[in-house]
Amino acid sequence: MTEPDDETLSALAHTGEQDVEVTLRPKKLGEFIGQPRVREQLELVLESARRRGVPPDHVLLSGPPGLGKTSMAMIIAAELGSALRITSGPALERAGDLAAMLSNLAPGDVLFIDEIHRIARPAEEMLYLAMEDFRVDVVVGKGPGATSIPLEIAPFTLVGATTRSGALTGPLRDRFGFTGQMEFYSDDELDQVVRRAARILDIEIDPLGSAEIARRSRGTPRIANRLLRRVRDYAEVRADGVATKQVVRAALEVYDVDELGLDRLDRAVLGALVKSFGGGPVGVSTLAVAVGEEPTTVEEVCEPYLVRAGMLARTPRGRVATAAAWEHLGLQPPERVLPDPGLFDQP
């Protein structure tokens, strides 16, 4: 398979906003910026399997949204020269849905299950046997007359992605031969992500401009790419088309992204925690109600970065704002406030 060059990608990028996400995905391990540990570990898993002529062990990718889990699954299939079949945990409500998917796999295919922690129990149990023995037991009929028919399936590699590896059951987690823990990106890595995307999308950006976007992207490439597109809009409409540092700052002010990269929801969560609950501790469900969001959104989208930025701590008694959170909101922290959130972080 020949890879499109930057020029072809650039032409494709003009088709529409949604397609841009696809266009910007790195296509090979060598193109994947950041995550050096996961890349090195995966390289070994894939190369060793290639040499032995067998499908690699099942892979679990875990980490907050937008860090490149889907991109990595696509790269795994591309590096193996295999077809990629994509589904998600919530789509596998019944075991039959999964059986249909598994029985259509060709030898060596890669099956990607996004949000694998949300898979329904019967489908999960079917997956155990499929992962271990490349076999499924299809139950025909009901009640005492029900029989189970074993069905061979082609050897395949499962790539599961999850934002909550802790929510996976032990038996499912144990069946993955390799777990890649995706970490937040450094500013320097995000700067490379922004410059690569600007090249593909034909956006003129200067080095201080890309560094400013990187710094405000909450450690997340998807956010970096999204901010770059909004800066592009601003640069084209209100400036001379070039994304300088001043243009980036002005654009991100319009889009409510603050100095640290926190958006409206992040600030709403911190605001509620500090102003309505005196800095906590407060349960995540109560906090979510206060900001009008789903608890999973607060827990999986906002909190990981707020914890990493040292503003929020997850303690056994609930969420607590740190002194940095009070200060970020321009408020005086009370005397008794957590000094080092890292010491208290608990899932």
Ligand SMILES: Nc1ncnc2c1ncn2[C@@H]1O[C@H](COP(=O)(O)OP(=O)(O)OP(=O)(O)O)[C@@H](O)[C@H]1O
């Ligand atoms: N290492 C990287 N280098 C360059 N761009 C990246 C990288 N990782 C992710 N991206 C960009 O970020 C976007 C989001 O990546 P992706 O969809 O793979 O994340 P994800 O972790 O699977 O998120 P989710 O779990 O929310 O689907 C992609 O469109 C891609 O352009």
